Amino acid sequence: MSYKEVLDEISKSIKKELPPNSGVTTIEFEGPEVAVYSKNPQILVEDETLVRKLAKKLRKRIVIRSDPKVRLPKDEATYFVQKLIGEESNITTIDFDDSLGEIIIEADKPGVIIGKSGETLRKIISETFWRPRVQRTPPIESKVIKTIRHVLQEDAKRRQEILRMIGKRIHRPLIYRNDTIRVTGLGGFSEVGRSSALVQTGESRVLVDCGISVGAQTPQYTFPRFDFPEFDIEELDAVVVSHAHLDHSGFVPYLFKYGYKGPVYATKPTRDLMTMLQIDYLDVASKEGKLQPYSQKEIRETVLHTIVLDFNEVTDIAPDLRLTFYHAGHIVGSAIPHLHVGEGLYNMAFAQDIKYARSRLLDPATVRFPRLETLFIESTYGNPNDILPTRTDSEKQLEDVIVETVKRGGKVLIPVLAVGRAQEIILVLEEMMRAERIPLIPVYTDGMIREATAIVSAHPEALSKSVRDRIFHDGENPFLAEQFNHVSSQEERERIVLGDPAIILATSGMLNGGPSVYYFKELCEDEKNALVFVSYQGKGTLGSRIQKGITEVQMFEDGKTIMYHIMMQVHSISGFTGHSDRRELENYIRKVTPKPERYVMIHGESTKVVKLASWAYKTVRKNCLSPSNGTTIRLH
Numbered sequence: 001m002s003y004k005e006v007l008d009e010i011s012k013s014i015k016k017e018l019p020p021n022s023g024v025t026t027i028e029f030e031g032p033e034v035a036v037y038s039k040n041p042q043i044l045v046e047d048e049t050l051v052r053k054l055a056k057k058l059r060k061r062i063v064i065r066s067d068p069k070v071r072l073p074k075d076e077a078t079y080f081v082q083k084l085i086g087e088e089s090n091i092t093t094i095d096f097d098d099s100l101g102e103i104i105i106e107a108d109k110p111g112v113i114i115g116k117s118g119e120t121l122r123k124i125i126s127e128t129f130w131r132p133r134v135q136r137t138p139p140i141e142s143k144v145i146k147t148i149r150h151v152l153q154e155d156a157k158r159r160q161e162i163l164r165m166i167g168k169r170i171h172r173p174l175i176y177r178n179d180t181i182r183v184t185g186l187g188g189f190s191e192v193g194r195s196s197a198l199v200q201t202g203e204s205r206v207l208v209d210c211g212i213s214v215g216a217q218t219p220q221y222t223f224p225r226f227d228f229p230e231f232d233i234e235e236l237d238a239v240v241v242s243h244a245h246l247d248h249s250g251f252v253p254y255l256f257k258y259g260y261k262g263p264v265y266a267t268k269p270t271r272d273l274m275t276m277l278q279i280d281y282l283d284v285a286s287k288e289g290k291l292q293p294y295s296q297k298e299i300r301e302t303v304l305h306t307i308v309l310d311f312n313e314v315t316d317i318a319p320d321l322r323l324t325f326y327h328a329g330h331i332v333g334s335a336i337p338h339l340h341v342g343e344g345l346y347n348m349a350f351a352q353d354i355k356y357a358r359s360r361l362l363d364p365a366t367v368r369f370p371r372l373e374t375l376f377i378e379s380t381y382g383n384p385n386d387i388l389p390t391r392t393d394s395e396k397q398l399e400d401v402i403v404e405t406v407k408r409g410g411k412v413l414i415p416v417l418a419v420g421r422a423q424e425i426i427l428v429l430e431e432m433m434r435a436e437r438i439p440l441i442p443v444y445t446d447g448m449i450r451e452a453t454a455i456v457s458a459h460p461e462a463l464s465k466s467v468r469d470r471i472f473h474d475g476e477n478p479f480l481a482e483q484f485n486h487v488s489s490q491e492e493r494e495r496i497v498l499g500d501p502a503i504i505l506a507t508s509g510m511l512n513g514g515p516s517v518y519y520f521k522e523l524c525e526d527e528k529n530a531l532v533f534v535s536y537q538g539k540g541t542l543g544s545r546i547q548k549g550i551t552e553v554q555m556f557e558d559g560k561t562i563m564y565h566i567m568m569q570v571h572s573i574s575g576f577t578g579h580s581d582r583r584e585l586e587n588y589i590r591k592v593t594p595k596p597e598r599y600v601m602i603h604g605e606s607t608k609v610v611k612l613a614s615w616a617y618k619t620v621r622k623n624c625l626s627p628s629n630g631t632t633i634r635l636h
């Protein structure tokens with residue numbers, strides 16, 4: 001069947017089921033969804049069960065949109081909503097999404113608008129023909145989220161064309177009908193960095209992750225191996241991004257520079273965070289005079305081609321592929337992509353960068369899947385002796401360092417990555433202060449942490465149950481606690497350095513640039529101060545040299561060499577990692593259900609993938625592999 005025939009058939013069965021007064025004008029594939037345009041959308045929106053039943057019957061995601069011709073002009077719709085809702089809900093913004101036919105209402109108290117019976121929402125749709133989407137006003141303003149929204153609005157027409165083109169491709173007729181399934185490692189196999197796996201089925205080609213090895217010295221080791229013969233950009237159906245870290249998302253815009261026109265699937269927090277990190281990557285590269293593999297233009301293209309999916313939502317991404325994101329527990333928005341091939345033919349999941357333990361910010365990684373034949377799993381801490389201290393011990397250690405430093409009248413400097421560790425440490429500090437385990441002193445955040453925290457707190461639904469409960473039920477947002485202050489000027493920095501005891505969280509996490517280096521230089525020669533590493537320090541970075549115990553550092557400033565003597569206390573606390581340690585990986589492999597028939601160890605140095613694979617083989621007695629980049633594994 002051609003695409004047109006598929007669409008005609010679906011249209012026919014939709015029209016047959018809908019009431020005669022539903023005013024359907026057009027039915028289109030838009031990305032993975034079937035969009036039903038109607039002159040009377042309120043009838044369809046009200047009868048949710050009807051649409052749900054229809055979606056189930058057709059096994060498609062169906063969305064109802066108003067026909068653009070009947071939508072009230074935007075200024076009139078805005079006026080109507082403001083008058084209807086009044087002031088008690090504190091509307092902060094009213095925005096429109098043309099491609100979805102949505103009016104986005106942001107308010108401090110969204111509950112007031114939604115109301116008990118949904119009466120208000122029904123009135124908005126029946127009077128304005130815009131579908132209301134009510135959101136809580138993000139507690140901290142995010143520039144990146146604003147930019148993304150602006151891009152999507154400005155290019156709403158193109159966005160719609162893109163979605164229709166993607167929809168056409170997903171619903172193209174099956175030609176080959178062969179059952180072979182292969183996965184090739186283009187990056188991140190037997191190494192950490194530039195993660196990218198190419199999945200090939202009889203019909204389709206999908207890239208799972210497309211990262212950059214930020215610390216690598218040559219292009220050959222920095223980017224995924226698109227020169228391997230299995231990879232053909234023309235044939236690519238979709239790119240799936242597990243999470244925002246650059247070693248998983250950093251190279252996605254490059255694909256658009258070289259002619260890719262297809263979709264990028266990610267969770268909403270991942271889309272926002274990866275956009276922030278990609279913009280920053282270009283900034284840093286240009287400041288350091290390094291090669292920029294793409295430009296702002298391609299980041300914009302990536303945004304326009306990104307389709308956001310909720311967790312646990314099954315989505316067609318190719319004629320023979322369905323994708324579902326499961327929680328990975330690693331950073332906000334991080335997912336385990338699960339691919340279902342054909343009608344029950346084969347299932348695989350990519351559990352790379354997972355945390356199989358509870359953190360303050362996130363719930364642990366999912367271990368239950370509907371079906372699973374091959375599990376790809378990370379091996380970052382794959383050695384038998386990669387056992388990290390427990391969270392409780394690590395928090396105690398941090399607590400002791402802070403208490404002692406404050407007693408001495410010193411300051412605590414914690415270099416952190418902007419995304420992930422920073423928010424986790426903010427929650428840990430907030431909790432310690434609330435429980436009076438450490439004194440209530442100012443906590444300064446500097447660098448990209450504020451923007452990352454703004455994005456994280458705009459997505460409370462992706463956070464752990466305990467944080468969600470505090471935000472939604474108790475109305476207290478831990479990220480907004482008054483001891484947290486963001487630093488935005490050099491004068492402030494100078495005041496902090498001269499001022500009273502304080503905790504400073506600053507990027508970069510490995511002291512290889514950014515404000516953390518400034519604080520280090522100012523604080524290192526005073527033995528009252530403390531430096532605490534809470535994340536892995538990459539080889540060759542200033543952080544790792546300090547960890548090894550150097551006592552002097554030479555720095556170049558304004559053409560001069562200045563020698564710094566390290567007198568401050570140096571501590572390393574490793575239990576805050578967002579990765580699973582060896583014990584957690586073993587638990588994950590033991591507990592994952594259903595039991596896969598094959599385990600593929602990836603995302604780890606070559607000795608670690610081998611060690612984890614051999615342990616897994618002895619334990620589960622299944623096929624356990626530890627392939628390198630360039631290896632193609634035939635799964636079926």
Ligand SMILES: [Zn+2]
Nearest residue numbers: 243245330353
């Ligand atoms: Zn990661």
